[in-house]
Structure formats: C-alpha cells, structure tokens
Amino acid sequence: MSKPIVFVSDLGLRDEFVGVCDAVMARIAPASRVIHLSHGVPPMDIVAGALMLAQALPFSPDDAVALGIVDPGVGSARKPIAVETGSGRLLVGPDNGLLSLAWQALGGARTAVQITSDAVLLTPISPVFHGRDVFAPAAAHVANGLPMARLGPPVDVETLVAIRIREPVVDRRRIETEVLDIDRFGNVRLSVRPEQLAAAGFEPQEALELATTGGGARARRIATYGDVKVGEVGVLVDAWGWIAVIRYEASAAELLGARAGDPVWIVPAV
C-alpha cells in the first residue's frame, strides 16, 4: 500500500511550484495521500522548516514519508538525500540541515543515500527546481514502496549537515534566549521551555520582564490566549511546548521590536 507524504516547503502557494510537485507525486504514487504541512516557511529559513518537520511528524501517520523543500543551495554541490531514522521514518530533502531536527527527534539518522538514480530523477533536471525533478519524485517512489537504497549510493550519516536549536543560557533568575519564530498573529516564540524558567528560579505565576535590543515588556504568565487582557502582554506555553509571548489582538513582535534570531533576556519583573 502507498504511504502518505508529509510535505513542508518555503515555496508558497501563489505560484505553481507546490502544485507541480503535487502533480509529479500523483503521477508516480496515485494512491499516496499528500499532507501539506505548510508552504509558508519564510523563504530559505532552514531552521523554521526543520522545526516544523520535527514537531509535526509525531502527529503524522507512522508510515508517512517526510518531504522537505527549503533549498537555498538548489543546483549547487549540496546533496539531495533520503534518510532513514532510527525509528524507521523516511525523510527526503536537501542535505542542508532541513531534515536534521526530525532525525534527531526520531532515533537519529540510521542510513542515508544520495538521490541519483535515473529511474527516479525527472530529466533534464532543472538546476533551479529540484523540488519537481528530484525531491518530489524520490518521495513518491519511496512512498510507493521503492526501497530507499534504490534511490542512489549510500552516504555516511556522519557527514550529513545537522543544525541545532540554540539552547538558552540559564542563570539564577536570568535567562538569555532568542526568538525562534513569529507566527502570523505576531506571537513571538522563544527558544526556551517552561522547565528552564523553573530551573532559573522563576515561580510558576511570577511576572517576567522581557528585554530585547528593540524594546521590552512586562509579561504575565497565562495558560491560554483568552487569559490575556487588553493592553497586556502574556507569556504562555505554546502547542509545541515553547514559551511564547502574546498580546490581546495585537502583535507582540511589534511591541518587542523582535525578529527571528534576535536575543531576548528574561529577568524578574519589577
């Protein structure tokens, strides 16, 4: 039976890029269901795409093949790869770190291959759109049951590009962290988890001061969006377990003057 495919990219939905990849997969694996995780990853933001994949795969069908296309190096020397994780998941995408958070969360990269087989690639391969000519066909073929080893020669998993989410610096009542990303409501996700706030000695209900290079705010600990009041800044645990900063029908990102990657310091509110 055909496996489903979980597809994440920065290709956007305005142009036909995603649709053509979908068409290619429907041609090769007509019975494979495609789950469009998101195509709104900020252009070329490998970390954001990697994070989405790693977080969403546990919620996906166990046999789902992951297809990731955030590929600033398309047409360059970076390898197109498929990876099997320790838990048996198959991941397809460029060797630029995009798949690495997923395999770190799923038992590590057990084996990997470089996608080179003429039976898989659509030729002539456009040097500007490997999504259509390399990654979508590879994902569809393995979803269809082709053994991963038939995509191309093995790659030493130790040589694969891997990224890491920067851990916060946790001191006594002071944390230095950074903005992980910002969603379409302007909510600011920080690279810090509630356990780390506790480890720094903050009480569960204690108000926090958030300082950025562009601004700052006093924030109250809340449980859900509805708890924040007009004019107030709230801090909650988001759906993926990260600390997020929100406002009542307003953009926390704007208030903090913060963008992805910017440093944020958390200290006690005065």
Place this chain on the structure above:
Amino acid sequence: MSKPIVFVSDLGLRDEFVGVCDAVMARIAPASRVIHLSHGVPPMDIVAGALMLAQALPFSPDDAVALGIVDPGVGSARKPIAVETGSGRLLVGPDNGLLSLAWQALGGARTAVQITSDAVLLTPISPVFHGRDVFAPAAAHVANGLPMARLGPPVDVETLVAIRIREPVVDRRRIETEVLDIDRFGNVRLSVRPEQLAAAGFEPQEALELATTGGGARARRIATYGDVKVGEVGVLVDAWGWIAVIRYEASAAELLGARAGDPVWIVPAV
C-alpha cells in the same frame, strides 16, 4: 467506509496549524478525504466562519463531517462539541456559535455531545491548540464511523450557543442593513436578499443609493461582474443569494469606507 471531512478555520495557511490538523486526521482516518473549505476566515470571526459552513455544506458530499475551528475561547470554559443535525449531518467544533448557522439550515440541532473521551483526545491537551488535540481527532473518529455518542456525554441542545444573522429593517423604499463581509477583491456583501429589495418597493432595474457612515455610492442593478463599467458601482446577487456591491477592477469596500458589521442604508437613487 470513511466519510469525507469539510474543514473551515481561521488558522491561515502560513503556519503549520492546518497541516498538523490534517496530519492528525490522516493518522486516525487514512481513507477520509479532507475538503479544505477555507482557512482564511478573518481571525476570530465566528460569524464569517459560521456563514461559510452553512452555505457550503449543501454543496458537499451528503455524508461529509463538518469541522470548524474558529475558537477565540480555546482553553477556556467553552465546550468542545459535536452536533447531529435534523438532516443527519455531523458537525464538530467549539460551542461558540460557529456551528449554529449550519444546524439551523440543516434541520436544527437534534443531539449534541461534549468531546471528552480519552480514546479520542490527544493528551496532554495543549490549552492553546484544541484544533490538533480535540477537534481534528474527534472529526476523524466520527468520519471513521465512531458513533457520536462515544465522543463524550450528551449536552442539552437548548443550552448550545447560537448566533443569528441580523435581518435588515425593511421600510417603504428604505432598507437598513449591514456589511456581512468583504472578499479579497473588495466586493461588499450586504445582509440583504433580492426579495427584501422587492419587498421595500424597489423595482428590479432601479438604481440604488447606498449610504454608509464613511461614504456612499449610486449603484446600478446588474446580473454579473462583467456588466459593471469603468468607474461605475454595481449591485448584484452573489453566489449565495446575498446582495453584493462591486466596482470595475476596484474595491467597493474602499469607496464605501465600509467594514464587516458596518451599517448600510439603501434608498432610491436621485
């Protein structure tokens, strides 16, 4: 056999919210087709989402389960519910009125349950994303054939939150109505139907004066978009039977200075 699922939300397509709900449903009900009605409901606009569901369900497969996620009260006391309508449709979403226009159009709310079953919920439930942990799994389970009663205890349908579209005030050659919504072309949909224009004594071809607090316009009655001329304002019956105001390749909303919920007065053109 698995039932299809008609999914409407205000979650947007930029982030991974919709994709993760899709993944969850594919995991539980791999053979259920998901029809993405729209995820562009204005954030927290329950009325707009309710209207979309009510209008689109008659065009959907008869056995389709409706899944609605416009949920400003996520994590608060509002109940997650499933409702069976008089016509036998199953609706899943928050008890905030989102499903109510659909059940009003489909034979009323016959029975309802609160979604509480541990066999359905994904735990730990995030207080900020019941879409993933409560609503998507519930919709997928009933699409898969689980009897609605197995989702949780019954809820008295008389206690469910219901909304109503505000009826226009129809006088002799004068109607007071409001803006229902505005589409991406700036076309303005009014909460009034052609029968009500007739009831107010307007002739079918008669030009109308539209007055708002922010502007106004003289509008000609037309049948379709192509009938409007450069610089002109037209009034037509839209695809759902509402009176809509349009312009030639321009925004009627901008001209009228009107937003959803704003009052509009219709009088004879002079």
Place this chain on the structure above:
Amino acid sequence: MSKPIVFVSDLGLRDEFVGVCDAVMARIAPASRVIHLSHGVPPMDIVAGALMLAQALPFSPDDAVALGIVDPGVGSARKPIAVETGSGRLLVGPDNGLLSLAWQALGGARTAVQITSDAVLLTPISPVFHGRDVFAPAAAHVANGLPMARLGPPVDVETLVAIRIREPVVDRRRIETEVLDIDRFGNVRLSVRPEQLAAAGFEPQEALELATTGGGARARRIATYGDVKVGEVGVLVDAWGWIAVIRYEASAAELLGARAGDPVWIVPAV
C-alpha cells in the same frame, strides 16, 4: 476508475470559492484526487493561467482532467467548454483562451463541446460563480467517466478563442521581448528562451544589458539562484525553460520597474 483533476484558478485561498468547488467535485467524484496547481493566478490574468496549465500538464498524471477557472466573462455570452486534445487530454473551463496554450502543447483541440446538460449543471446557476455550478461539476463528471459528448452539443474547434504568447523580436545582438510574469520573490520571467539569446548572437557567458521603460540593469548569466552575489543581477533559465532575471535576496521586478506585459530590451552589456 476515477481520474484525477488538475485545478488552476485565480480564485485565491482566502475566501471559500476554491473549497466549494472542491466540495462539489468530492460530491460527484468521491474517488477523484484533486491536484491544486495554483489558485494564485493574478485576478483575471488569462495568459498567466493558460501558461501554468500548459506547462504543468506534462508533469501530471496522463489521465488527469484539467480544470481552469480564470473567468472575467462569467455570466456573459462566452461559452463554458470541454475540449479533448489530440493527445487525449480533457480540459474544462471558459472559452476565453485559458485552455488554449494547453491544447496547443498537447496535439491541438480535436473536439469540443459546450457544457449545457441539465444532468451536469447545478441549478439555479449563479451568473457570478460558474466555477461551482458549471465547471467543477463538468470536470468531476468527466473524471468519473462520463463521455465528454454527454456534457452538451459539439462546438467547432475552429471557433474557440485561442491566445498566443508573444514571440520576442530577435535581431543581431538585440532582442525586444516582454515580461511574462513575476513570481512572489520578485523574479522576472521574460518571454524569451536561451535558444533565442543564442540566435541573436549572444555568447553563453556574455553579460547582458536589460532595459525597461522604468529602469534597467546589467546582468550576468548564471545557472542557479545560488550563483548570484549580493548586489548583483543574474539571468538564468528557469524551471520552464524561460529566461528569468533574479537578484540576491531582492526583487528584480522592483529594480527593473517592470510589470507583466511590459517591454524589455536585451542588448550587450557595456
């Protein structure tokens, strides 16, 4: 067996237009897979939609039915049609040229019918939304195996509206062409192919001067996005074989002051 449907439109994803078409198709052809090629065609841009369809169909399943909805003349005298191409493809859409580049690329229009059958149309037909009431049902019925002839009476294929992409004027070391379209990154696609650059006597590695009425730029020939340097303008062959102008993380369209349809002159760089 049900055929897949490749769907392209200018309906956008914010409103429920696309979702309702999808619902209608799921109702008629529950086993047909719908491939959403793009719904981000610029509003009423028939040429852009026609180009997307023509380019993407060869990458789609061989039996896929094409459904195109870019229909500024909805509700007017223009015919709703279905066309069978010389290669056996079925195309459904308005008779305004939208399907014509696809049939030109696929063996010509062999036969055509006007969609009029009461067994296919959803009545009452809204004069403003033939997508839902005419095109989606027609596409779903033929995907389901209904012979095209059952949609309505034959139409002489010689009378169908056809468009052509304007060919560039190729002189000795000078090409006059135009902007075909601009993608969401601001990359500018020109209506010229690498063979025509060669025919004009430009060397493969030769820098080019691009002149528009709104600006201009010196551009280097490159192979892929990663080859362009900060501050530089590059010219490459895009995924569909067109010459495209790009910049390093910046909008080439803005630099050139160019929009779709604008003239561009290509001469040797000085």
